[in-house]
Amino acid sequence: MTAENTSPDSPASQAENHTGRSDVRAAFKVDIVVIGGGQAGLSSAYHLHKLGLTPGRNYLVLDKNTGAGGAWQHRWPSLTLSTVNRIHDLPGMQFADAVDTRATEVRASSAVPQYYAAYEQKFGLPVYRPVTVKVVCARNERFRIETDRETFSARGLINATGTWETPFVPEYPGAGRFEGRQLHTRDYRTADEFTGKHVIVVGGGVSALQLLDEVSKVTSTTWVTRREPQFREGPFTPEDGRAAVALVEDRVRRGLIPGSVVSVTGIPMAPALEAARARGVLNRLPMFSEITEHGVRWADGTEQKADVILWCTGFRSSLDHLAPLQIREDNGGIVMSGKLATQVAKDPRIHLVGYGPSASTVGANRAGGAAARELAGYLGLA
Missing domain, CATH: 3.50.50.60 (FAD/NAD(P)-binding domain)
Structure with a gap:
């Protein structure tokens, strides 16, 4: 029915x-x-x-x-x-x-x-x-x-x-002051809408890298993540998968908030990401400390102007x-x-x-x- x-x-x-x-x-x-x-x-x-x-x-x-x-x-x-x-x-x-x-x-x-x-x-x-x-x-x-x-x-x-x-966007000081556009992976439609704008892509998961690759082909980007991304150069075996699932299963059996399976498997270095790395796109920066009216600022005072912040920060x-x-x-x-x-x-x-x-x-x-x-x-x- x-x-x-x-x-x-x-x-x-x-x-x-x-x-x-x-x-x-x-x-x-x-x-x-x-x-x-x-x-x-x-x-x-x-x-x-x-x-x-x-x-x-x-x-x-x-x-x-x-x-x-x-x-x-x-x-x-x-x-x-x-x-x-x-x-x-x-x-x-x-x-x-x-x-x-x-x-x-x-x-x-x-x-x-x-x-x-x-x-x-x-x-x-x-x-x-x-x-x-x-x-x-x-x-x-x-x-x-x-x-x-x-x-x-x-x-x-x-x-x-x-x-x-249930998209997740972390709270950062100054988010309400930003005069540009903020959106989540869930809201993304096409890279062409960002042509001519500087886009900050936040996140180190598979979706973040897919969108970073797309957007970087039409405009300038900055990539930031909370943790250093872990790339997998070799094949992902069934044993790797079972080990990753076991880690997450152990957490939920103990009543802890689960981490994602992907977070413990690493990111496969697919041909598209190899090409992005060759283009200099995968130059990851640590997370900024605050958001300003026209961009973001790190703790050491470094600033990056931006028109868009794309939050690829999961669900x-x-x-x-x-x-x-x-x-x-x-x-x-x-x-x-x-x-x-x-x-x-x-x-x-x-x-x-x-x-x-x-x-x-x-x-x-x-x-x-x-x-x-x-x-x-x-x-x-x-």
């Missing part, structure tokens, strides 16, 4: 049928609600499907987007299949089955939604959209999930909201809607348990997929399977 409006099979219609009147405030009951229709959410739904659960009755996916694709549909237009870091297949269906991967210049923001839509259709996943979850509260033995449309009642939750909705987990459940520790972290650290230790009825060690796309696939099996088993559904 894919509901982009209220159809005879939609939760709104079923709530009306249960009450005998049109009352969208009546809670639609389901065993498991998956919040989020991106990679982590679809992976979780696939594994619930493989367990033999009934779509729409045993489980339901709530997605705030108007169409399939998760956060990929919002990525900048210049991110193509040839420039994206990597797109991992969802379980049970290869990317190439839905998209011609030979056309490398196809936008990722259109190719991935095409793949996700085909995936949802192939397995008959019950994705209900667009619906935004506002808040989740505990109600006796169930959860009450309030949205901008219907209200839902579930016995268990798989939260797969990712990070795209935070989008979990505000779960605040009433009080799953966080005093330090802001969440103690995680379960086979792949997807289960919230304080409440085994809640699983977080796409959090901590499962924040990467390949990690989300494995975690979706673990969360589905563990939660279904805990609830006596499998």
